Amino acid sequence: MNGDSTAGAILSVLFDSDPLTRPELSQRTRFSRPTVAEAVRRLLEIGLISEAGVRRGGLGRVPTCYQIAPTAGYVIAVDIGGSNLRIAVADLTGTVRVERRQATRGTGARQVAAQTARMIRDAVRDTGAALGPLRRVGVAAPGVIHADGRTMSTAHNLGDDGPFDLLTPLEAAVGAPVVLDNNVNLAALAERWRGHGAGVTTFAFLAVGAGIGMGLVHNGELLRGAHGAAGEVAYLPLPGTVPHGQRPGHGRELLAAEAGGYGMLAAIEARPTWEGPRPSTVEELFAQSAAGVPPARELVDAEAHQLGLTIASTCAVFDPDLVVLGGGIGSNAQLLPAVRRTVAALVPFPPRLESSALGEAASLTGALRIALDGAREELVARGAPGGTAGEELPTGTVPSPRAAWPARLG
Numbered sequence: 001m002n003g004d005s006t007a008g009a010i011l012s013v014l015f016d017s018d019p020l021t022r023p024e025l026s027q028r029t030r031f032s033r034p035t036v037a038e039a040v041r042r043l044l045e046i047g048l049i050s051e052a053g054v055r056r057g058g059l060g061r062v063p064t065c066y067q068i069a070p071t072a073g074y075v076i077a078v079d080i081g082g083s084n085l086r087i088a089v090a091d092l093t094g095t096v097r098v099e100r101r102q103a104t105r106g107t108g109a110r111q112v113a114a115q116t117a118r119m120i121r122d123a124v125r126d127t128g129a130a131l132g133p134l135r136r137v138g139v140a141a142p143g144v145i146h147a148d149g150r151t152m153s154t155a156h157n158l159g160d161d162g163p164f165d166l167l168t169p170l171e172a173a174v175g176a177p178v179v180l181d182n183n184v185n186l187a188a189l190a191e192r193w194r195g196h197g198a199g200v201t202t203f204a205f206l207a208v209g210a211g212i213g214m215g216l217v218h219n220g221e222l223l224r225g226a227h228g229a230a231g232e233v234a235y236l237p238l239p240g241t242v243p244h245g246q247r248p249g250h251g252r253e254l255l256a257a258e259a260g261g262y263g264m265l266a267a268i269e270a271r272p273t274w275e276g277p278r279p280s281t282v283e284e285l286f287a288q289s290a291a292g293v294p295p296a297r298e299l300v301d302a303e304a305h306q307l308g309l310t311i312a313s314t315c316a317v318f319d320p321d322l323v324v325l326g327g328g329i330g331s332n333a334q335l336l337p338a339v340r341r342t343v344a345a346l347v348p349f350p351p352r353l354e355s356s357a358l359g360e361a362a363s364l365t366g367a368l369r370i371a372l373d374g375a376r377e378e379l380v381a382r383g384a385p386g387g388t389a390g391e392e393l394p395t396g397t398v399p400s401p402r403a404a405w406p407a408r409l410g
Contacts, residue, residue, distance in 0.1 A: 009029040010029060011049070019067040073135040073375065076137045077138050078116060078120065080112060080142065085102050085112075085119060089131070097131065100123065102115070135176060135378070138178075138370040139179070139180045140364065142210075144182065145228050150165050150167040179371070183366075187205050187356075196357050201217070204216050206326065206330055208327040209260060216231050236310060264285060282328075303335065323354075325354070327362070331356040331359045331362075
């Protein structure tokens, strides 16, 4: 095997490990020590790895340890939500260096895309050359992502039903590849990576924020469906739900008939009386519920019951080992006991139910994962690319999410 293969193997090992010596790299990659030594020399020369001190305590020569260089490059993760835009800058080891958050200011895909592009440009400008070149941007967005990886539909919490191309304005904002995927699918990937889904091959992630959606992982593979709409549980014809075609308004107004933030706010307004000050936000509703205010407790229990029906309906078809409740609302621990009771009463083989270990950061963490995967895979495939670590990778055609995801989620 050639030197590029050796260099790629070394990078692959170092991305997810503590600093290693050349003998340890030889053992992990199964290349000979002389071959590893030459690849290490080349990777040091172009700035993709750096020395990380020495390891003392053994007999004989004191070995030098190596790590991914702090200036080898970075990725940006973006989570586009109906209420907030979140962004994170991370180095190639996955260590987050910067996190930012803004309220979503516009309504409609074009305005939200423009605000997102500004946030990305600002992050690139402020990062400068401190981490090397920008390697990849991963974006989590609401709605159905079509097979082309560019077109998005039914993003009601952005106030836009689509279809529309979200990717082009973001690509124009940065000189690096951009990959787009559904926010709930990415939350499921994140839970598999850093949450309760680690080691679980068949599970569901139920995200409840402004609206509601589900990510499904079966035998380690993400299920997308024929139209990219697998897991769009807002369309389940549960008792009391209004078909989307019969709901008033469009965009965000449709969400008032769903479980989720807009639905809960609509339920607050629909109550003719309230004991004490009427909550104006979902956070205030949960706070009153925790304090024992009866109408608040009733609405939280009603939300939990609705979520339990959604999970029970999913179990009849999907039969997961685990269901994780996430999102800004779904991860609230007050919901979990009533959800568990509802599911246990309806499902013969109830799954384990947990509140997300990642909370509101789940989709952003999933966007970070796909950005890291893309950046790392490109560097590993190239082995030791020509030029310097400061050389930016050209913006090219990025495969659709169906092609870009690994065959099995690790």
